[in-house]
Amino acid sequence: MIALGETGGAAMSxxxxxxxxxxxxxxxxNAQAHGLSGAPEYDEAVRDRxxxxxxxxxxxxxxxxxxxxxxxxxxxxxxxxxxxxxxVRAAFYWALTSSALFPLGYLVYAAAVLEAGRDAGTEFAxxxxxxxxxxxxxxxxxxxxxxxxxxxxxx
Numbered sequence: 001m002i003a004l005g006e007t008g009g010a011a012m013s014x015x016x017x018x019x020x021x022x023x024x025x026x027x028x029x030n031a032q033a034h035g036l037s038g039a040p041e042y043d044e045a046v047r048d049r050x051x052x053x054x055x056x057x058x059x060x061x062x063x064x065x066x067x068x069x070x071x072x073x074x075x076x077x078x079x080x081x082x083x084x085x086x087x088v089r090a091a092f093y094w095a096l097t098s099s100a101l102f103p104l105g106y107l108v109y110a111a112a113v114l115e116a117g118r119d120a121g122t123e124f125a126x127x128x129x130x131x132x133x134x135x136x137x138x139x140x141x142x143x144x145x146x147x148x149x150x151x152x153x154x155x
Contacts, residue, residue: 001100005065012058019058023051026114033117050118057110057125065103068137072096075144083147095140102137105129 012019027034027050034050036043079092108129112121 001065002069005062009062023054053113054110057106061103061106072100095136099137102133
C-alpha cells in the first residue's frame with residue numbers, strides 16, 4: 001500500500017492536466033448525475049467542484065496509503081509479539097489487514113464522484129468503503145490498546 005501511495009502521488013503530480021481533462025470529460029458525459037443545467041457559469045462551477053473532489057480523493061489516497069501502511073505495519077508487529085492468544089491475534093490480523101485497504105476507498109471516492117455525481121458519489125464511498133474499513137482500523141487499534149493495558153495490569 002505504501003508503494004501504491006508513493007506511485008499515486010508521483011503520477012498525480014505528473015499527470016495533473018490529464019486528470020483534470022479526464023475528470024471534466026466524465027462530468028460532461030454524466031451531465032444528469034452532476035446536475036448540469038446548460039448554463040455555462042453554473043455548469044463551470046459544478047464541474048470545478050467535481051474535479052476538485054476527484055483531485056482531493058487522489059490526494060487523500062496518496063497520503064493515507066503512506067500513513068496507514070506504516071501504522072498498520074507497526075501495529076501488526078506489536079500484535080505478533082505482544083498478543084499471546086492465537087484467536088485474538090487472528091482477529092487483530094483480520095481487522096488490521098482489512099483496514100489496510102482503507103486508502104483504496106479514496107480511489108473509489110474519486111471514481112464514484114465522476115460517475116454518480118459529487119454528493120451521491122461521496123455518500124457511496126463513505127457508506128460502503130471508507131466507514132467499514134476505517135472502523136476496522138479503529139477496532140483493531142483500540143482492541144490492541146485494550147489487550148496491552150490488560151496484559152500490563154496482569155503483571
